Amino acid sequence: MPESKGRTISANGLEYRVSDIRGVVTDLGGDYAKLPYSLRVLAENVLRGESDPEAGLRVICSRSKEFDIPFRPARVVLQDLLGTPALVDLAGLRDAVAEKGGNPRSVNPVTPTHLVVDHSLNVERWGDARALADNEAIERERNAERFQFLDWCNKAFSNLSIIPSGKGILHQINLERLTTVIGTQRRGHELWAFPDTLVGTDSHTTMINAIGVLGWGVGGIEAEAAMLGKPLMLRLPEIVGVRLEGKLAQGYLATDIALALTELLRKAGVIGAFLEFFGPGVDQLSLADRGTLSNMAPEFGATAALFAIDERTLHYLRMTGRGGSIAGLTEAYARAQGLWHDSLEQAEYDRVVTLDLGSVARSIAGPKQPHQRIVLGRKAAAANTPTGLDTGSVVLAAITSCTNTSNPRGVIAAGLVARNARRRGLKRAPWVKTSFAPGSRVVADYLERSGLNEDLDALGFNLVGYGCTTCNGMSGPLLSPEIEEQIRTRQLDTVAVTSGNRNFEGRVHPLAREVFIMSPPLIVAYAIAGSYLIDPEKDALGVDTEGMPVYLHELWPSDEELMRIETENLTADLFDKAYEDVPREAGLIASDLRAGVSDQYAWQADSTYIRKPPYWSAGLTATDTTSDLSRMRVLAMLSDNITTDHISPSGAILPESDAGQYLQERGIAMPEFNSYGTRRGNHEAAQRATFASPRLKNELLEDGREGPWTLLLPEKQVTTIFQAAQAYAARKQSLIVVAGKEYGSGSSRDWAAKGPRLLGVRVVVAESFERIHRTNLAGLGILPLQFEDGVSRRSLGLTGHELFSVEGIPDDFEPGARVTLVIERENGQTQRVAVTSRLDTFEDVRYFRSGGLLPQLLTESLKAPSIH
Known part of the structure; x- marks a missing residue:
């Protein structure tokens, strides 16, 4: 419908067709001037949809939160x-x-x-x-x-x-190369322009x-x-x-x-x-x-x-090799369509x-949540700072890729702190493993141009690769086996510092009890000091060759020096060099069939990395999704802020874990374990990784132990969660997980839902959910239920030994419906509790009814024509 109201704009000497978004919004009774930026882009996306977009546009115009909006990312x-x-x-x-x-x-x-x-x-x-x-x-x-x-x-x-x-x-x-901000598509004889939109895993x-x-x-x-x-x-x-x-x-x-x-x-x-x-x-x-x-x-x-x-957007496009037609169309489109900032x-x-x-003050965050901010200069003074490896020692210091190496100012500041420290004769503490893993090859190039790479190298921050490393648990071993053994035998609570964005429990390294997020120059400072117990705003980092204390403020560069080095060394040619074999534009991509590959993959029966998934042969389908929601046993009862790292860790595989045992049984030696994350193409390994975090605390166990443990009920036998799930599966016993607030926060990993589903979990009931994980649960046919305000596992006095059933799921089940959770206690007493279904959209409900999204994909694929 509304596409017929398209009009043209001129840019780069070409004519582009664009949607008359303002007119459409006005026709539907909305006020375009009052729409925020995101809703303007979302409205244009809906307008491009193949199905009738009017309903979705009316929702956006009226700012209603009661109906589904179709989003088709470009x-x-x-x-x-x-x-x-x-x-x-x-x-x-x-x-x-x-x-x-x-x-x-x-x-x-x-x-x-x-x-x-x-x-x-x-x-x-x-x-x-x-x-x-x-x-x-x-x-x-x-x-x-x-x-x-x-x-x-x-x-x-x-x-x-x-x-x-x-x-x-x-x-x-994605930021430096793939996006054009405004995309184009040829339809017949016309060239259409539209905002780039996307989703990512x-x-x-x-x-x-x-x-x-x-x-x-x-x-x-x-x-x-x-x-x-x-x-x-x-x-x-x-x-x-x-x-x-x-x-x-x-x-x-x-x-x-x-x-x-x-x-x-x-x-x-x-x-x-x-x-x-x-x-x-x-x-x-x-x-x-x-x-x-x-x-x-x-x-x-x-x-x-x-x-x-x-203007900052356009400057960045030009700086990163996307000037000319890309920057020109971006400006023309944004001004014409109301996406320019002053509109x-x-x-x-x-x-x-x-x-x-x-x-805003200089700060760090930790020890296990990114929002636990600590303003430097206000840290409590330590009774004494250890001079060797001890509790509070920093054992990992990583300038890692995600948040901060996109930012030249932060990386250059780290290089200058290293340069100034080197001039004073400072070195990293001898028990600190240091690493530098930028997110772009451009970073290494501008550091080399400025000579700052030599200063970082001198303090141990040599380039170790381009990728997501320490922040995601790919930190490797500590500095030496002797240090790891000391930490274990002396039971030291040691610390990791990273310039990433995630410091959840057990994520970075199994032996780093606490993890703190901070800027790259502070990583350098803490590596020199070797202890988290100092406050670098007040305490000396070390002593120089003259025996004089050295303070952070003596090493910190001026804003003018940072700006000068960035301006002189970060130029557009570095981006062209780094991405010379990566296309500027993420348009339609043809496959390369020159190798004559088959349409179907030749699965290797002995592979421990890539295995044929069981979802369509064994199936996750359920013809009656309510039949196995009665008398469920608790697999795990968990507290607040359970992250997807707790549910499906990414980092090191321990040899005594179920996944470690699985690999060893197949002849894989511990040095070749790789990581939980890289093994997710093998569902057998990934199932065994579910709830395998060494920092998981399952409240079914009264001794407070950490790790992948649970009670097999009603026997009350302590075993691993995977082994318990195997025993329950043999009994055809459905399972439930009970949790606190913000269940499933953190990374958007689908195995945090796939794993529980394959272990037999059919319901998760929590006080609240993080968005991505809630959606993943729905997509796997797991029912997310939310306690009403003021109700929790604690207020209900739950022990985890109860049996749980879900009642009140009608045939016309709607998003956000209230249902009843029936709790059958060990003494035979029964309690009924109202809970809210967190199947938030009609699509979620459809997924649940059919056992998840995967069965739907099979049905639709059988009807779809061949692409090539």
Whole structure:
């Protein structure tokens, strides 16, 4: 319908057709001037939909939160830890279609999709010039099975492009290269322009919001649906304006702003919201600063965190090799369509949260949540700072990729602190493992140009690779086996410091009890001090060659020096060099069939990395989804802030774990275990990884032990969660998980839902859910239920020994319906509790009714025509 109201704009000497979005909104009774930026982009996306978009547009115009909106992203981006299992699913789906007499080629991405291999690198080597080459060689050898599978995918699927390891991380490549901000598509004889939109299999996909692109993280199941052309259905979120005001203080770094915002917005409660930054403070932030803030949207609890298109956007496009036609069309389109920043002065938000930039102080966050901000200069003084390895010692110091290496100011500041420390004769503490893993090859190039790489190298921050490393648990071993043994035998509570964005329990390294997030120069400072117990604003980092104490303020560079070095060394040619073999534009992608690959993957029976998925043969389907929701046993009863790392860890596999035992039984030695994340293409290994975090505390156990333990009931036998699930499966016993607030926060990994589903979990009841994980549960046919306000496992006096049933699911089950949770206690007493279904959309309800999204994909693929 409304596409017929299209008009033309001129840019770069060409005519582009664009949607008459203002006219359509007016016709539907809306006021375009009051729509926030995200809703303007979302409305244009809905307008491009193949089905009748009027209902979705009316929802946006009226700001109603009661109906579903179809969202068809223009692109899908995948990182390899979640993208590989998604492609394993599609390969398995091809087999299932073929087995039922269909054409396997009907299973093929419809939406242009990029996968970046950026989560496979482990920090095995560090501290010398050979580290990069050695780590990349180990990565290629250790992940040969995975990379062989990805190579087949790159050739067998159209509309899929795989960017190999060594290029950088998904978010930075997406920001620095793949997006054009405004995309184009030829329809007949006309060239149409539209806003770039996307979803990605990493919660930090939101970094792209910094450049004005609407996109967010989803689980692998949703990504598969989007790849195959299904619209993602969402309810209109709360739109929160974040007003930035005041003047930035000297010596600021974007990390400090990000941590202040994380604390502020977690307190304000913005879970699931779209955030939009506005106000006089926005102009003070570079595009890289904005990237640091937008990247942290999941830590805020938000779905997206957007900046509108402005001059900073255009400058960044030109700087990164996308000037000319790309920057020209972006400006013309944004001004014509009301997406230019000054077109939003009348925009109305559901509420506004304000941050005074002048109040931002140098800070860190930890020990286990990104919103636990600690302002430096206010830390309590330590009784005494240890001079050797002891409790409080920093054993890992990693300048890692995700949040901060997109930001030249932060990385250059780290190099200058290292240079100034080196001049004073300072070195890293001898028990600290140091590493530097930037998210883009450009970072290494501008450091080399400025000579700062030599100073970082001198303190042990040699380049170890381009990828997501320590922040994601790919930190490798500590400095030496002797240090690891001391930590174990002396039971030391040691510390890791990272410039990433995640510090959840057990994520970074099993022996790092506490993890603190901070800016890159502070990583250097703590590596020199060797102890977390100091306050670098007050305490000396060490003594120089003259025996004089050295303080951080003596090493910290001036703003003018930072600006000069950035301006002199970061130029557009570095981006052209780094991405010379990566296309500027993420349009339709043809497969390369020259190798003559088959339409179906040749699964290897002995592979411990890539196994044919069981979902369509054994099935996750349920003809009657309510039949197994009675008299469920509790597999785990958990507290607040249970993250997807607790449910499906990414890091090191311990030899005594179920996954470790599985690998050893198949002849895999411990040095070749790799990580939980890289093994997710093998459902047998990934099942055994479920709830395998060494920091998990299951309240079914009264002794407070940590790890993947539970009670097998009614025997009350202590065993691992996987082994208990196997015993329950033999009894055909359905399972439930009981939890507290913000269940499933953290990374957007679908195995945090796939794993529990394959273990037999049918229901999760919690006080609240994080958005992505709630959606993943629905997509796997697990029913998410939420206690009413003021009700919890504690208020109900639950022990976890009860039996649970769900009643009141009618045939016309609607989103957000209230149902009854029946609790049958050990003494025979029964209690009925009202709970709310967190199947939030009609699409969620359909998934649940059919046992999840995967069975629907099979049905639809059998009907779909072949792509090529």
